[in-house]
Amino acid sequence: MRAASKRNEIHIERLNKSYSQQASASGELHYIIQDVDLAVKGGEFFVLLGPSGCGKSTLLSLIAGFVSKTSGQVRVGEKEVERPGQDRAVVFQQADSSLFPWLTVRENVEFGLRMKRIPAAERKVISDKFIALVGLSGHEKKFPRELSGGMKQRVQLARVLSNDPAILLMDEPFGALDAMTRRTMQKELVNIWRSTDKTVIFVTHDIQEALLLGGRIGIMSPGPSSRISHIYDVPLAYPRDLSSPEFHVLHDQIQSHFEE
Amino acid sequence: MTAKLKRGGLHLLFVLAGFVLWHLLSLVYGPEILPGPIYTAQGGYELLRDGTLLQYIGISSYRVLAGWTIGSLIAIPVGLVIGKVGPIRAFAEPFLNFIRFIPPIAFITLFLVWFGIGETSKIALILYATFFIVVLNTLTGVLSVEEDKIRSARSMGASEWQIVLHVIIPATVPYMFTGIRLAMGTSFMAIIGAEMIASNEGVGYLIWNSRLFFRTDWIFVGLISLGLMGFLTDRGVAWIGKRLLSRYGVVSTTSLRR
Numbered sequence: 362m363r364a365a366s367k368r369n370e371i372h373i374e375r376l377n378k379s380y381s382q383q384a385s386a387s388g389e390l391h392y393i394i395q396d397v398d399l400a401v402k403g404g405e406f407f408v409l410l411g412p413s414g415c416g417k418s419t420l421l422s423l424i425a426g427f428v429s430k431t432s433g434q435v436r437v438g439e440k441e442v443e444r445p446g447q448d449r450a451v452v453f454q455q456a457d458s459s460l461f462p463w464l465t466v467r468e469n470v471e472f473g474l475r476m477k478r479i480p481a482a483e484r485k486v487i488s489d490k491f492i493a494l495v496g497l498s499g500h501e502k503k504f505p506r507e508l509s510g511g512m513k514q515r516v517q518l519a520r521v522l523s524n525d526p527a528i529l530l531m532d533e534p535f536g537a538l539d540a541m542t543r544r545t546m547q548k549e550l551v552n553i554w555r556s557t558d559k560t561v562i563f564v565t566h567d568i569q570e571a572l573l574l575g576g577r578i579g580i581m582s583p584g585p586s587s588r589i590s591h592i593y594d595v596p597l598a599y600p601r602d603l604s605s606p607e608f609h610v611l612h613d614q615i616q617s618h619f620e621e
Numbered sequence: 622m623t624a625k626l627k628r629g630g631l632h633l634l635f636v637l638a639g640f641v642l643w644h645l646l647s648l649v650y651g652p653e654i655l656p657g658p659i660y661t662a663q664g665g666y667e668l669l670r671d672g673t674l675l676q677y678i679g680i681s682s683y684r685v686l687a688g689w690t691i692g693s694l695i696a697i698p699v700g701l702v703i704g705k706v707g708p709i710r711a712f713a714e715p716f717l718n719f720i721r722f723i724p725p726i727a728f729i730t731l732f733l734v735w736f737g738i739g740e741t742s743k744i745a746l747i748l749y750a751t752f753f754i755v756v757l758n759t760l761t762g763v764l765s766v767e768e769d770k771i772r773s774a775r776s777m778g779a780s781e782w783q784i785v786l787h788v789i790i791p792a793t794v795p796y797m798f799t800g801i802r803l804a805m806g807t808s809f810m811a812i813i814g815a816e817m818i819a820s821n822e823g824v825g826y827l828i829w830n831s832r833l834f835f836r837t838d839w840i841f842v843g844l845i846s847l848g849l850m851g852f853l854t855d856r857g858v859a860w861i862g863k864r865l866l867s868r869y870g871v872v873s874t875t876s877l878r879r
Contacts, residue, residue: 425776450776455769458769459767461791463870464868473778476780477778
């Protein structure tokens with residue numbers, strides 16, 4: 362049995378990222394993230410929590426293969442990450458900049474399938490399924506500009522799910538939504554995740570959101586040279602109860618990291 | 622409905638007031654200096670009756686449309702390549718920014734030497750007037766495509782070629798369209814200059830040649846024809862754009878002033 366070869370596991374070892382090419386006057390490279398170690402199990406919901414500018418998004422981009430690392434290892438399954446791949450789908454913070462405004466909801470959701478030249482009839486079956494899953498049935502023919510912020514994020518989610526990725530990388534996808542919509546989206550994301558075996562890495566700076574969603578929460582230290590300083594297990598059952606005492610204890614514990 | 626009527630009425634009132642003012646001024650300065658609306662209409666009728674006006678409008682429009690269409694068709698792929706390929710852009714950008722300050726009119730003599738006295742030199746001039754505006758706008762469009770769009774296409778399995786075809790080109794359509802619409806204005810300026818200097822037909826020729834007979838009314842006819850030609854083609858292009866390209870975010874129907 363080699364469980365380590367599962368395609369939805371992520372292993373990160375001694376990962377460094379610097380955007381500057383030369384060392385500074387002191388001879389040190391200026392690192393965004395430094396010496397990051399992380400192992401995410403297949404099917405896990407892992408939250409990366411940290412203040413703005415700590416390199417959470419950079420870490421996510423490294424896993425996605427959008428930017429190249431300076432040194433260290435990022436493996437998905439057995440494979441070293443070198444470029445973006447269909448096994449890792451990304452849900453971006455800004456739906457407006459990532460959705461294709463010239464395509465309808467259905468056409469957006471079918472984009473990846475069309476790139477793979479899957480026949481139209483088959484595409485329709487798949488897009489129907491995921492449009493229904495994110496609750497957008499009846500809006501197939503609308504363009505993104507006709508949708509609210511929450512609906513656009515649903516389109517993004519359906520668009521990546523239709524490609525059946527092993528891993529979902531989500532970069533503060535609910536950050537721009539109003540509080541009520543955000544709560545609904547969080548609940549639905551948990552439901553969708555629980556009905557699949559996908560691994561989720563979810564970036565946020567909101568402690569409550571982290572506790573509502575994550576099976577484990579990785580705390581990133583403030584940048585530069587940021588790393589994952591603590592990992593918390595969240596032993597609470599879904600759906601999470603905001604008012605439970607355990608929730609508050611964990612909330613306060615995590616809060617204490619950001620107070621100095 | 623009433624608001625629309627009101628606005629239409631106001632427009633009509635302005636046009637009428639314009640005509641009245643024009644007429645009054647012509648009375649003050651005399652028809653040789655400033656031909657009034659009636660004089661101009663008479664001159665226009667004269668030119669219409671012997672067929673020259675329509676012929677000239679036709680030939681000028683043909684030159685503009687031919688040069689502008691060919692220019693746009695060449696400029697769009699060139700702009701896409703310059704925008705997409707970094708090394709080519711590094712080489713081309715200073716060159717583009719050098720040449721775009723040389724107005725088409727400045728090239729007339731050279732184009733006559735290079736392409737002859739016939740239609741080719743005029744169409745080449747319009748092509749030149751169109752080309753750089755469309756290239757620069759297309760290029761700007763390519764550079765403004767959000768990185769997130771390209772990244773999300775790439776992680777959904779799109780090849781580099783598919784990204785160009787299915788992300789960069791559709792995202793750049795509004796910029797291309799703005800470019801070709803702006804180029805239409807420059808094309809009209811260029812053709813009138815060319816026809817004044819080196820042609821014996823066309824609206825520019827009419828305006829320039831009328832000085833020999835001191836027919837200021839014919840000059841007015843030429844100016845009004847030009848204004849109408851420009852206005853109608855721009856509206857036409859805008860309408861086609863709205864009709865065919867609205868999903869790409871081309872919406873504007875009002876004239877562009879930039």
